[in-house]
Amino acid sequence: MSGPRAGDAPVFRDAFCENFETLVRWRRDVRRFRLDPLPGDLLERLLEVADLAPSVGNSQPWRLVLVEQEERRAEIIRLYESENAAALAQYQGGRADTYASLKLAGLREAPVHIAVFCDTDPEQGHGLGRATMPETLAYSVVGMIQTLWLAARARGVGLGWVSILDPLAIAALLDVPGNWTFIGYLCLGYPEEEHEDPELERAGWQARTSLSERLWRR
Secondary structure, three states: OOOOEEOOEEOOOHHHHHHHHHHHHOOOEOOOEOOOOOOOOHHHHHHHHHOOOOOHHHOOOEEEEEOOOHHHHHHHHHHHHHHHHHHHOOOOHHHHHHHHHOOOOOOOOOOEEEEEEEEOOOOOOOOOOOOOOOOHHHHHHHHHHHHHHHHHHHOOOEEEEEOOOOHHHHHHHHOOOOOEEEEEEEEEEOEOOOOOOOHHHHOOOOOOOOHHHHOOOO
16 A cells, blocks of 8 residues: 655555565466456456556557457467467477477466557557657557556466467457557466466576676666
């Protein structure tokens, strides 16, 4: 909770900041879901929080498609399995064995599927802030996804981002406007298990490295 208000702005005390750090540490890319549906209006509440995310020029370029039809979900799974097999073929030896053992999506179990797109020319925002960097629209959508991720984690809901999909095939399957660019496919639901460390690290794929390896000063 926020502490006393200073003017119109809340004051976030140390305990809140520590809880926020814990939230970030426990935000995991979930691939193992329980089948339980999300209760009541929880999904709507999470999406409303995510919609508060900042965006270039206040353009709110994210476009969300709830994928509910079983036929479309089955085709998404087929597309994923095809792309995943192609990705596996790029590795050899032990690395291929490790890749083959990884569970990289919870498409069959997750009760909620959301395809996220970016409107590449939204009327809202009137082009502000993106003339030299139009990619900031996509960055804004990613910021929304991260906001959703944290909001879900805070409510005990897991989110998994499936990127092993062909963007053009997904856009065609979901019949979205031609100026929408596919950003990611999200699975949401209650996690089957809880871990603070990333699953890829536990599986021996790649450990996290120190920030000092990615920080430069000029």
